[in-house]
Structure formats: structure tokens, C-alpha cells
Amino acid sequence: MALARAWSVALIGVDGTVVEVEADIGAGTPAVHIVGLPDAALREAKDRVRAAVRNSGRSWPDKSITLGLSPATLPKLGAGYDLALACSALVAAGAAPGERLANTVLLGELALDGRVRHVRGVLPGLLAARRAGLTRAVVPTSALAEASLVTGVEAVGAERLDEVLRWLDGEDDALQQPGEYVPADPPRVDDLADVVGQPEARWALEVAAAGGHHLLLVGPPGTGKTMLARRLPGLLPMLSMEQSLSVTAVHSVAGMLTPDAPLITVPPFMAPHHSTSVPALVGGGVGIAKPGAISRAHLGILFLDEACELGPHKLEALRTALEEGEVRIARRDGVTCYPARFQLVLATNPCPCAPPRDRDCTCTPDARRRYAARLSGPLLDRVDIRVRTRPITAMSGVEVNPPESTAAVRARVLAARERAAARWADRGWRTNAEVPGPVLRREYALPDKATALLDRGLNAGAVTARGADRCLRVAWTLSDLAGAARPTADHVSAALEFRDRRVA
CATH class of the missing domain: 3.30.230.10 (Ribosomal Protein S5; domain 2)
Structure with a gap:
């Protein structure tokens, strides 16, 4: 032959x-x-x-x-x-x-x-x-x-x-036949009870986990920003089989799978160093582009610590992926499309000198503004929740009133996610963060009384149209956490407070 x-x-x-x-x-x-x-x-x-x-x-x-x-x-x-x-x-x-x-x-x-x-x-x-x-x-x-x-x-x-x-x-x-598949034990997660204080940031983390919202943490060093971010995966639900295959496919192309854990069942957590390059973050390479950190964080969390140190060109490269849930990279041998529907968590110091307390800052007002401006307005407009962490002023009472554990908070997060999933099931959305703004404004419109404060913010220019849509998404998450049928004026007001520009 x-x-x-x-x-x-x-x-x-x-x-x-x-x-x-x-x-x-x-x-x-x-x-x-x-x-x-x-x-x-x-x-x-x-x-x-x-x-x-x-x-x-x-x-x-x-x-x-x-x-x-x-x-x-x-x-x-x-x-x-x-x-x-x-x-x-x-x-x-x-x-x-x-x-x-x-x-x-x-x-x-x-x-x-x-x-x-x-x-x-x-x-x-x-x-x-x-x-x-x-x-x-x-x-x-x-x-x-x-x-x-x-x-x-x-x-x-x-x-x-x-x-x-x-x-x-x-x-x-x-040839060898495959053995019986035995799911690997889920990785150990750090407990939220380890974080001392920071009630506002802990609440913001819970809301972000319940709705899949992007989160910005601003505060002096040593206040627990990184600790909070690394405890977010423990609050999230396990991936479904369809989601697991989608995530595993990306990690397979990236060469990150191991024979003892061939299927990824938990949301991935990617934390690239602030000195990483744009191709390493977004994807790149010669010929056909390889997946970057944002694609490896698909259906999981992308944590950018010291976000202001990354530089504007790296941060601005995230904007399209945040909106579209995918990244398209053109290289010599063609255009490659990778999924990139991740939850973004940013952490940064308030100024270049970053003292433990704001009153010890030696930076000029112009230096502080330039440093904060590294997180551009268009990028911040895509971040649903912004919160400031405060210095710990006393260790007394920490053991007397221990903070809630990951298990306790996760139970509330899963209950809120179940309510959201049931509401959006017919449309294929899993979290409130995925719902388009027109759907919330038209088919799930809230009474004028509930959105009066948001309308005043739009009229005053304190919030953009995109920001208003994201406020509505956060308001629905707050109502899900409270077990309410729909958001009230208090929920919309709390969602608007999460977008206070003074934090950044």
C-alpha cells in the first residue's frame, strides 16, 4: 500500500x-x-x-x-x-x-x-x-x-x-486503558477568620463573592489587603462540569495540568507579579499566541497586588477583556481567541511612600494624585466595588470577638448565588455581574423611589451610565444576600457608596 x-x-x-x-x-x-x-x-x-x-x-x-x-x-x-x-x-x-x-x-x-x-x-x-x-x-x-x-x-x-x-x-x-477517575481533594483555602478587623472590607469581599463583582482594595501596607484577596476563592462555589472543562482546556493549552489533577474543579486564582509583561498578562508569543494570566484565571480570580505599580499600559490592556469576557490576540500565524471571564481584584497603596498611617505620609498632593491616576477612570468605571482598609489601632478584643470564618460567610454567599442563578436561569447567566444593563433597566426596572439617589448621581455627573448599570447589579446582589425579592432604596444607596471615588 x-x-x-x-x-x-x-x-x-x-x-x-x-x-x-x-x-x-x-x-x-x-x-x-x-x-x-x-x-x-x-x-x-x-x-x-x-x-x-x-x-x-x-x-x-x-x-x-x-x-x-x-x-x-x-x-x-x-x-x-x-x-x-x-x-x-x-x-x-x-x-x-x-x-x-x-x-x-x-x-x-x-x-x-x-x-x-x-x-x-x-x-x-x-x-x-x-x-x-x-x-x-x-x-x-x-x-x-x-x-x-x-x-x-x-x-x-x-x-x-x-x-x-x-x-x-x-x-x-x-495500550493502557484509563483508570477510574478519582477527583483530587480540593486545595486547602485560608480562613477568613485570620483577618483582623476590617469589617467594611470583609463585607465588600462577601458582596463581591456573592455577585461575581470586581473589587478594589485601597489602604496602607499591613492592613490585610492581600490576605483578604487570597481568601476570596474559599467563598466561591465549585465549578460545574461544563465550567471545569472550559477552564481545564485553557490550562491544558498552557501546559499547567498534572496527571494527578487532570480536571480543575475549583475557581483558579492567578496572582501575577506587578513586574509582569503585557504578553504574560494578556497572552502572546511568536506564531500563535499562548494564553496569559487573564485567560488562566477564566471563571476564577485575577488578583493584581500593587496595582498602581503595574503601569497604565498593562492595566489598560484589561479593559476589553473585562467587558467582553474574552481576549483576541493577533500574531503572525493568525488571530487567537481565549476565554477570559474572570473576577478582577485590585489592591494598592494610597500613595508612593505608603506609610502605615495616612498622617505620616510625606507625599505632596500632586504626587498622590499622579499615583492614584495610574488607575484610569475607564478602568475604575469597570470596578463595581471600591473599599478602603484601615490601620489596626488595637489588638485587644480580637480573641474575645473573633471574626466570622470562611464557612459561615460562604454559606451566605452560596445562598445568594442560588437566588441569582434561579432568577437568571432562563437566560444562561449565573451571577448578577453578568447581567446586561438594558435587562436590569427595562425588564427588571426598579421603582423611581428606589433609584432616586442613583438618578441624582447621574444628573450630577458623579456616576456614568456604565457605573449606574454596575450599581444596579451590586444592588441586586445586596438584595440576594438580604433574602429580599428585589432591591430597595437602601440597597441602591449602599451600592452607590461602594463606588465612592474618594477611595481611589
Whole structure:
């Protein structure tokens, strides 16, 4: 047989396209040609595949071999096609039967000694294969637990190339079957009871968790801003299966999954350093962009500590993602779209010198204004809740009146989220922060008496139209926490106080 084909997957972001890998063996000078827009790593595959076949006890065809990857106009990146290239070449040469290649997707990089190495993006790759009608997958053993998460595709694992070839010869037990999936224990979360004082900030954190709202914490160093932010994940509900697969797909492309925890079931928490670059934050790279911190925080939390130290160009890069819930990155080989529906938490000092108490500040008024202006008006307008943390003035009474634990606050948060989810279930929204403003203003409009203060703020220019919509969302969250049927004037007033510009 001079022609054979196998299947693999090309990934552009988290979107996969099934690739047909063809092998043609003809007369001529012995050589291997790979066509179909391969990148540098894929062009080198001919040497890896040839050595892996020989070190697996098989003979490499000493003829002219053309390996084609279709669609030809789609860029092919990485070494994940090695396994499909090797199998298709040997089947075309008659060294292995090809019946089992039908409806089977092959993913894996080959080492020179024939080992099948792990590749990124197995989960989104198999999701794409399932959409294309493929029903079986051969993957590296290290990715077998991840591959088994995709229902409708029979996944088997290979340690070495010779195991795959024996499986093609008809040995059913040559490849490993996935074991029973055992969910990993959720990571330990820090308790909210560890935070001393800060009742206003603790309440703001609870409201942010209940509604999925963005949060800004401003205060002197040592007042608990970072402690509060790192305790937010413990207040959030577990991810649903659909959400888990969406988050896991991004982390799979980023190469952050481990074999013992192939499925992410808790909202991710990303906290990049303030010296991070724009590509590391938003995503980037050569050829096809890789996911950045905001995409790895999808359906979780992005915490930016020392936010004013990041610089305006990094912070402004977040604005579109905050509104649209995704990020689109144009690079040489195409435009990549990654999901980025995250909850933003910012923490910053009030001034450059950042003394423990405001009265000890040595900064001039102009210096304080310039420092605060690093958080631009358009960015702050997208932050629903702003709160100031205060210095602790006394440690007495801390043990006598301990603050509430994470478990107690989480119970109220989950109850409020259930009310919101039930209200928006028909529209597909899970939290109040996702509800568009027109829906709140028209279909869920509040009485004039309830919104009178908000209308005065709009008239005075104290709040923008976008800010008014976000006030309404926070007001609905406050009513959910209170168990009320709809927001009252007090809820709207409290939501408006959360947007007090004097905090920033």
C-alpha cells in the first residue's frame, strides 16, 4: 500500500481542527518531505520519527516519502503530530495494518528512542475530534487521565511507539486503558477568620463573592489587603462540569495540568507579579499566541497586588477583556481567541511612600494624585466595588470577638448565588455581574423611589451610565444576600457608596 492516512488535531487557542495526515511512498531518491505549513518543530519531525521507528525495532522505508497535513492552509505547530506521522508512514509502506487508524486521532511527540512524550492541549484536541466524529484516541500515558474526561471518545494511552504498532497489528492489550477517575481533594483555602478587623472590607469581599463583582482594595501596607484577596476563592462555589472543562482546556493549552489533577474543579486564582509583561498578562508569543494570566484565571480570580505599580499600559490592556469576557490576540500565524471571564481584584497603596498611617505620609498632593491616576477612570468605571482598609489601632478584643470564618460567610454567599442563578436561569447567566444593563433597566426596572439617589448621581455627573448599570447589579446582589425579592432604596444607596471615588 503506497498511500495511508491518519488523524491528528491542530489547536488555535482552545479551538481545535482535525488534521488529516497522509503518507505517500513513491519512487525516487530516499527522502522525507513534510507539506502543509509546518513550523520549525514539525519540520524536524522527520528526523525524530525516523529514529523512533528504528529504535522501536521496525524498518524505516528507504524510499521517497511525502507526508501531507490537511487542511494545507492551516498552520501546523508543535511536535504533537509525530505519532500520526510515524503510523501513517509505516502503514503506507505496508509495515503495519491501517484498519485501526480509521476514526482514531493520534496525539503525541516521539523521543528518539521511541517513547511517546506528553503534549499540550489534549483535552481541547479531543473535544475537537469528537465534534468531527472521531471515536477513538491514542495519547501519551501521562495525558490519559486528561483524555478520559472527554465522553464519547475511547481514549487509550501509549508509553512507546512499539506499543502503538503492536496495537495496530491487533494486540488489544498493547495500550493502557484509563483508570477510574478519582477527583483530587480540593486545595486547602485560608480562613477568613485570620483577618483582623476590617469589617467594611470583609463585607465588600462577601458582596463581591456573592455577585461575581470586581473589587478594589485601597489602604496602607499591613492592613490585610492581600490576605483578604487570597481568601476570596474559599467563598466561591465549585465549578460545574461544563465550567471545569472550559477552564481545564485553557490550562491544558498552557501546559499547567498534572496527571494527578487532570480536571480543575475549583475557581483558579492567578496572582501575577506587578513586574509582569503585557504578553504574560494578556497572552502572546511568536506564531500563535499562548494564553496569559487573564485567560488562566477564566471563571476564577485575577488578583493584581500593587496595582498602581503595574503601569497604565498593562492595566489598560484589561479593559476589553473585562467587558467582553474574552481576549483576541493577533500574531503572525493568525488571530487567537481565549476565554477570559474572570473576577478582577485590585489592591494598592494610597500613595508612593505608603506609610502605615495616612498622617505620616510625606507625599505632596500632586504626587498622590499622579499615583492614584495610574488607575484610569475607564478602568475604575469597570470596578463595581471600591473599599478602603484601615490601620489596626488595637489588638485587644480580637480573641474575645473573633471574626466570622470562611464557612459561615460562604454559606451566605452560596445562598445568594442560588437566588441569582434561579432568577437568571432562563437566560444562561449565573451571577448578577453578568447581567446586561438594558435587562436590569427595562425588564427588571426598579421603582423611581428606589433609584432616586442613583438618578441624582447621574444628573450630577458623579456616576456614568456604565457605573449606574454596575450599581444596579451590586444592588441586586445586596438584595440576594438580604433574602429580599428585589432591591430597595437602601440597597441602591449602599451600592452607590461602594463606588465612592474618594477611595481611589
